Structure formats: structure tokens, C-alpha cells
Amino acid sequence: MRKFILVALLSLLSPLSHAASESDFAYGYTLEVDGDGAIYSLPLPEEVYRGLTRADRGDLRIFNSRGVAVPHHIKRPEQRTEVAIADTALPLFPLYNDDTLASTPNGHQVHIVTNDKGAIIDINYGKPETNGARVIKGYLIDSSQLTQVPNALMVNWQDDMSDFVMSVKVEGSDDLTHWQTLVARTTLSNLHYGEHTLVQHRIDLPLRKQKYLRLTWNNNRNITLSGVGARFPAFLQEQDRQWSDFPVTDTDSENQYYYFDTRSVLPADRVNIVLPQPNTLIQVNLASAPTEKGPWYTRYYGLLYNLQFEGNELKTPDQVMSTTTHRYWRLQILSKEGQLEGKPQLRLGWVPETLYFIAQGEAPFTLAYGSARVGPMDTSLAQLLTLDKIQHQQQLIKAAQLGSRIELGNKDKLKPAHPPTDWKQIVLWLVLLAGVASLSYMAMRLYKQMDQARPSE
Numbered sequence: 001m002r003k004f005i006l007v008a009l010l011s012l013l014s015p016l017s018h019a020a021s022e023s024d025f026a027y028g029y030t031l032e033v034d035g036d037g038a039i040y041s042l043p044l045p046e047e048v049y050r051g052l053t054r055a056d057r058g059d060l061r062i063f064n065s066r067g068v069a070v071p072h073h074i075k076r077p078e079q080r081t082e083v084a085i086a087d088t089a090l091p092l093f094p095l096y097n098d099d100t101l102a103s104t105p106n107g108h109q110v111h112i113v114t115n116d117k118g119a120i121i122d123i124n125y126g127k128p129e130t131n132g133a134r135v136i137k138g139y140l141i142d143s144s145q146l147t148q149v150p151n152a153l154m155v156n157w158q159d160d161m162s163d164f165v166m167s168v169k170v171e172g173s174d175d176l177t178h179w180q181t182l183v184a185r186t187t188l189s190n191l192h193y194g195e196h197t198l199v200q201h202r203i204d205l206p207l208r209k210q211k212y213l214r215l216t217w218n219n220n221r222n223i224t225l226s227g228v229g230a231r232f233p234a235f236l237q238e239q240d241r242q243w244s245d246f247p248v249t250d251t252d253s254e255n256q257y258y259y260f261d262t263r264s265v266l267p268a269d270r271v272n273i274v275l276p277q278p279n280t281l282i283q284v285n286l287a288s289a290p291t292e293k294g295p296w297y298t299r300y301y302g303l304l305y306n307l308q309f310e311g312n313e314l315k316t317p318d319q320v321m322s323t324t325t326h327r328y329w330r331l332q333i334l335s336k337e338g339q340l341e342g343k344p345q346l347r348l349g350w351v352p353e354t355l356y357f358i359a360q361g362e363a364p365f366t367l368a369y370g371s372a373r374v375g376p377m378d379t380s381l382a383q384l385l386t387l388d389k390i391q392h393q394q395q396l397i398k399a400a401q402l403g404s405r406i407e408l409g410n411k412d413k414l415k416p417a418h419p420p421t422d423w424k425q426i427v428l429w430l431v432l433l434a435g436v437a438s439l440s441y442m443a444m445r446l447y448k449q450m451d452q453a454r455p456s457e
Contacts (some may be wrong), residue, residue: 005091007455022063022378026413027372029049030403033060037398039381042367043352044074045402046244050264051370053414055290055325058376060369064361071379074358076091076267076323080236087154087229091142093251094224095216097135138216146209150230153203153213155188158226165189167215170203172210179214202231241349242272246329248343256333260346265325270318270349273304273331276342278313279304283334288326296330314404318349356385356397366406371413 022028029048033040051061061069143150153170170183182205191198217223244266248257273286284304287296300319307314329346335337348454358381359364 007327013313020069020371020374022061022067022368022408023364024413025059025061025368025369025408026411028406028408029367030370030406031363031365031367032401032403033363033365034398035359037128037335037396038398039356039358039385039397040365040400041187041397042355042357042400042402044355045352046242046264047405048367049266049371051414053370053372054162054376055265055327056376059371059374060367061374061377062355062357063366063368064228065364066361068361069377070358070360070365071381072355072377073379073381073385075354075382075385076354077351077354080238081220082234083237085148085236087231088146088150088214090146090213090228090230092228093140093142094136095138095140095214097137117369124369130169135219135220135222138214139228141213141215141380142211143209143213145231146230149207149209149233151207151233152231153215153216154227154231155201155203156226156227156229157190161190161308162221163191164221164223165191166217166219166223167201167223168215170205171211171214171216172208173214174211176212182208182210182213188233189380207233223391239351241351246276246348250342256339257333258333258344260329260331262327262329262346262348264350265327266321266350267322267325267353268348269323271299271321272316272318272347272349274345274347275304275306276307276340276344278308280340281307282340285332285334287330287332288324289328289330290326292328296328297324299324299329318347334394342453356381357400364410365400367402369409371409372415373413436438 010283027047031040031042047058055262057074060072062072063069098345141153162445165187166189167363168183169181169189171179172182173179183203186203187200188203189198189200208453215228244262245449246260246262248258249261251257252259271286275282282304283302284300285298286300287298299321305314306316331344331346354369
């Protein structure tokens with residue numbers, strides 16, 4: 001009895017483990033790599049999302065040529081990315097000291113000719129009153145051709161310019177006659193000492209559209225600029241989205257429900273409904289759920305419409321929502337006279353996620369997916385990808401190409417396997433029954449001994 005109990009306890013401490021193999025998955029793709037990268041990336045195609053069974057993408061693996069799973073990580077992209085605009089070089093014209101030019105009310109005697117678009121095509125400085133050398137006191141900058149408003153000027157001068165620190169002023173005009181101050185005072189510097197430098201090229205501007213700019217300073221330095229560039233603020237751009245349409249899979253006419261089974265785990269963040277006929281206006285509630293039985297979460301409540309008149313079309317705009325991977329969707333018609341003549345379609349907008357994997361082992365690599373019998377793989381690659389060194393050294397990450405699709409197993413892999421035998425529970429019951437049997441045996445022996453010891457009447 002003691003030996004049996006000891007073996008049972010040792011069994012509890014030695015659970016069986018199973019590493020996933022390619023045969024545990026229904027589908028796969030070959031991956032093409034150049035063989036010279038440490039980490040490879042690949043945007044996930046729609047076919048993969050339609051084959052996955054887990055919302056956490058746990059039924060996806062990357063196998064090397066020896067069938068060993070390598071570390072991987074699926075990263076969700078930002079919904080909007082920051083886009084920088086390149087600096088634009090601006091035409092500039094020097095303005096000279098009024099001591100060497102015939103004086104005018106604004107301090108400069110110049111004659112400027114512009115074309116019909118406002119661009120400066122000729123400038124005449126007039127005749128100097130003396131034979132002295134001209135001293136540049138500022139520059140006229142032509143910004144009339146800019147289509148966007150700059151937020152800064154990048155002022156450049158020759159590399160051999162001697163050291164200086166000077167205060168400058170920036171004015172703006174749309175007609176070259178009336179000027180208004182944009183920057184009353186700011187500093188440009190060009191200082192060098194040993195191996196140290198203090199160079200300030202940038203002048204921040206208010207976001208105000210001006211055809212012409214005037215940059216001036218008051219010291220007696222003859223500063224010659226080599227160029228002026230307009231710098232623009234970066235802007236956020238929406239990611240390019242893919243759209244997938246899904247038909248109705250079931251209806252409930254009594255409650256006016258339309259059900260959709262996407263059979264996918266697409267990371268959707270936009271949704272819309274394609275109405276079956278034009279000139280439709282109905283009140284609806286659109287909800288989604290992770291399972292067929294719910295729970296249901298409302299994604300849109302309001303009007304659906306498709307109105308056409310005189311060749312114009314007015315449709316419900318795409319609805320923005322938090323990213324969801326729910327497979328099941330339900331459209332409920334709330335209008336009393338809301339019966340549709342035909343079946344609507346569900347449209348989901350989504351941005352592909354990026355799959356990263358380490359080129360551990362030898363190629364070819366295989367992307368395997370689609371299984372209800374495996375769980376997520378533990379990996380530290382996600383922590384590695386967040387390091388600044390990895391983000392800035394993009395040469396460590398190379399692009400992989402999707403090859404041909406292959407059948408790894410069969411569609412039975414998409415169905416949960418029969419529940420495995422719970423050996424722990426069986427052993428616990430056996431230990432419990434053995435204990436009960438042992439106690440019963442001891443009780444019976446004790447009872448017989450007491451019965452034999454009892455004096456006869």
C-alpha cells in the first residue's frame with residue numbers, strides 16, 4: 001500500500017509535456033529569406049487570419065528546416081504614423097545697408113518684379129550713393145510658392161564663416177509693401193572653441209501663411225547666407241487599410257437579427273454595413289462577440305443609410321472603433337418598418353500586423369497556422385524588439401517573402417481534440433480510494449479483534 005501511494009505521488013510531480021510540430025497545424029506557407037538576416041519581418045496576409053482559431057494568435061508557429069519552432073512575435077502597428085516633410089529651399093535676395101543705398105522709407109531702395117503667381121523674378125537695388133563696399137543687413141526671402149505653412153526657417157552660411165552671435169528679426173508680407181512682425185527677436189550663432197561648437201541655424205515661425213519674408217539684423221557684421229530652407233511640422237497619416245466583406249450566415253426574422261461569422265480573427269478597427277438596396281434609411285445596433293453565444297459588445301448604434309439623388313450618393317461613413325478580433329457579428333434592425341429586401345454585408349477595415357521571427361537554425365522556414373490543439377508560445381522576442389538599439393539598427397531586421405501555400409495536416413486540426421486524460425485527477429481519486437480502502441480494512445480488523453475479545457454469555 002505504501003509503495004502504491006509513493007508511485008502515485010511521483011506521477012503527480014512528472015506531468016507530460018508536448019512540443020508543437022508542423023503536423024499539429026492545418027495550413028502553412030513557405031517563407032523566402034535571403035539568408036543574411038538575424039531577424040525577419042512579414043506582414044500577415046488575410047489568408048492567415050482566416051485560418052487562425054485563437055484571438056491571441058497562439059496557433060501560429062515558425063519552424064526551421066529541422067522542424068524546430070523558432071522565437072517569434074506579432075506586433076500590432078500604430079493606427080497612424082508620423083510623416084516628415086523634407087525642407088524646401090527658398091529663393092533669397094540680399095538687402096544692403098541703407099548708408100550705401102539711396103534711402104527709402106523702409107531703409108532699402110529696391111525695385112522688385114514678380115510674375116503672375118507672385119514669385120520674384122527680378123530685383124534691382126538701385127545705385128549706391130557712395131563708392132563704399134556694400135554691407136548686407138538682411139535678406140528678402142520668397143516663400144510665395146509654398147503650398148504648406150512652414151513652422152521654422154533653417155538658415156545656412158558658408159563653412160568658413162567667422163564666429164558670430166547676432167539677433168535677427170523676421171517680418172512677413174503678402175504685397176512687399178506692408179510688413180508685419182512675425183518674430184521680433186531671435187538669435188543665430190556660429191561659435192567654435194577647440195572641439196566644441198555652438199551653432200544655431202533654426203528660427204521658429206508662427207504658423208501663418210506669408211508670401212514673402214524679410215530677415216534683418218542690426219549689427220555691423222557682413223553676414224553672407226548660402227541658403228534658407230523652409231521646415232514644416234510633421235503630420236500624422238492614417239495607415240493604409242484593407243477591407244474584407246462577409247455575407248450573412250444566419251437570420252432571426254422574429255427579432256430582426258442578421259448574423260455574420262467571419263471565421264477569422266482580423267484586427268478590425270473600422271466597420272460598415274453594405275445595404276442590399278439603395279434609398280434605405282434604418283436604425284440599427286451592430287454588435288460583436290468572441291464566441292457564438294456572446295457576450296455581445298455594441299460597436300455602432302445609429303442610422304444606416306444609402307441615399308441616391310440626381311446622380312449623387314450619400315452613404316453611412318465608415319465607423320471608427322477600438323481594435324477587435326471578434327469572429328462573430330450581429331446586426332439588429334431597430335426600425336419598425338426595417339425589413340430589408342435582401343441581405344446586408346459586413347465590411348471590416350483592418351491594418352495587417354507584422355510578424356517578426358529569429359532566423360534560428362537553417363532555412364527553409366515554414367509559417368504554420370490554424371490549430372485548436374496548441375497554445376501560445378513563450379518567447380522573449382517582444383522584449384528584444386522594444387530596445388532602442390534594435391529600432392535604430394534596422395539592418396538587423398530584414399523582410400521575408402511569403403512563398404507558396406502548403407497543407408500541413410487537415411481541417412480536423414481546427415477542431416478541439418478530445419479532452420486529454422486527466423491523469424492527475426485519476427491518480428488523486430485512486431489515492432483517495434486506496435486510503436478509504438485502507439481505513440476500511442483497518443476498521444474491519446479492529447472490529448473483529450474487539451468481537452473476539454468480548455466475553456461469551
